[in-house]
Amino acid sequence: MANKSVWSDNRFWQRSATWVTGFASVLLIWLTFDTSAQISMGDDADLKNGVTKRVPGPTVINYKITYEMDAKRGHEVPVIGEKEKFFGRDDYSEEEAGALLHLGKLGSQAKNCMDCHTLLGNGAYYAPDLTKSWLDPAWGPEGSMQSMTGKDTKEEAMAEFLQHPSQYPTHARMMPNLGITAAEAKGLVAFLKHMSSIDTNGFPRNFGKIQGAVHGK
Numbered sequence: 001m002a003n004k005s006v007w008s009d010n011r012f013w014q015r016s017a018t019w020v021t022g023f024a025s026v027l028l029i030w031l032t033f034d035t036s037a038q039i040s041m042g043d044d045a046d047l048k049n050g051v052t053k054r055v056p057g058p059t060v061i062n063y064k065i066t067y068e069m070d071a072k073r074g075h076e077v078p079v080i081g082e083k084e085k086f087f088g089r090d091d092y093s094e095e096e097a098g099a100l101l102h103l104g105k106l107g108s109q110a111k112n113c114m115d116c117h118t119l120l121g122n123g124a125y126y127a128p129d130l131t132k133s134w135l136d137p138a139w140g141p142e143g144s145m146q147s148m149t150g151k152d153t154k155e156e157a158m159a160e161f162l163q164h165p166s167q168y169p170t171h172a173r174m175m176p177n178l179g180i181t182a183a184e185a186k187g188l189v190a191f192l193k194h195m196s197s198i199d200t201n202g203f204p205r206n207f208g209k210i211q212g213a214v215h216g217k
């Protein structure tokens, strides 16, 4: 027995397996709690007090959202700025904003946006990634979509497009009319605006390279 190598000792392997399994379990439990804390949604008080949350509360739709390069992290991060009107108002309460986002989320599921688009990493790449579509400069004051749809604001232009996409083709592929109502379109735009404020660790990767997308143009 004296010459037996540790590598052929059963007890050594049993103990190693116990320690590795124990350590991995503790690590997984810790990571689960850490992730839950990171992705839990903030609220209106956080926004008012300037507390940064990865997933801001629904009332983020009352604010201007821009992106800035974070040199330390090596990618763009969302910056919640000044108050900004959204369909004529910048005073949506937590309940009102929450109800709008809920309507948009249900609409996105009912109309299967993910069949063609990607939302937060889920979905298809037949059509543009929607994770940061709110920040696509095409909808901004210098983009083509406001004049094309005859609307003066980003949110109204987007809502108009969503209700009648086949009237405003811009890509080679056309988005079909999905029978989206005005109320649903408003919810969907709120849903997309909120999504753009989520800190996604720089996803989608090429987002910052879209001309004018960063610095809130």
Ligand code: HEC
Pocket: 107, 108, 111, 112, 113, 114, 115, 116, 117, 126, 127, 128, 129, 130, 133, 136, 138, 158, 162, 168, 169, 170, 171, 173, 174, 175, 176, 178, 188
């Ligand atoms: C059958 C495929 C399909 C479905 C389903 C679909 N879309 Fe689209 N969508 C497209 C295509 C294709 C384009 C590009 C069309 C264009 O620009 O003319 C587009 C463009 C868009 C744009 C403009 C993107 C940008 O950055 O400029 C938005 C916003 C959008 N879709 C939202 C939605 C939403 C919200 C839903 C679900 C309610 C949805 N789409 C469902 C195919 C689809």
